[in-house]
Amino acid sequence: GNSVTQMEGPVTLSEEAFLTINCTYTATGYPSLFWYVQYPGEGLQLLLKATKADDKGSNKGFEATYRKETTSFHLEKGSVQVSDSAVYFCALPQGGSEKLVFGKGTKLTVNP
């Protein structure tokens, strides 16, 4: 079945630093790819998505490009803020329903 491998961290950065969180996937075909974010004490929120190869998803300054050649969907942000401190999950669908397969999550801490 589909699977995703994600850089686990934790990652600690200073404010305004550049962020990259690596995500690679194994899948049948070319499924949509997702990044979800979980802020402390909350459920997950969809951060961004890409539905086909070479698509770039973006939201709140975060970007990720669907690379089928390298089967990757790395998350990037040019200048992180303290408010970006959270756990980030890469995900892709499995099967015909709303089942998602998630990476292990990467905890990001941004210090002022």
Add this chain to the structure above:
Amino acid sequence: KAGVTQTPRYLIKTRGQQVTLSCSPISGHRSVSWYQQTPGQGLQFLFEYFSETQRNKGNFPGRFSGRQFSNSRSEMNVSTLELGDSALYLCASSLLGRNTGELFFGEGSRLTVL
């Protein structure tokens, strides 16, 4: 528009007991999924319901069960609790359940088994 509501938020049980968790999806959403989140295993899919029918089930023992009502509200039940069932249980809803991957999550029910 109200989000996904899960109750209770926190609960403590002892081994051998059973527990029922409730989830109210966003109004109009027909698909409800459940996930278990633990530090060791991460997020694992439990099951998904659409229009009162279970469409998909994860690799969990039969002690884990669920159902969905005609108003799309869902419950999950864990019987004969084990220590390893301690986890955050997350419910997610989606509008049409068409494998869009766009799920709206609740804040979760944190279960501690002693």
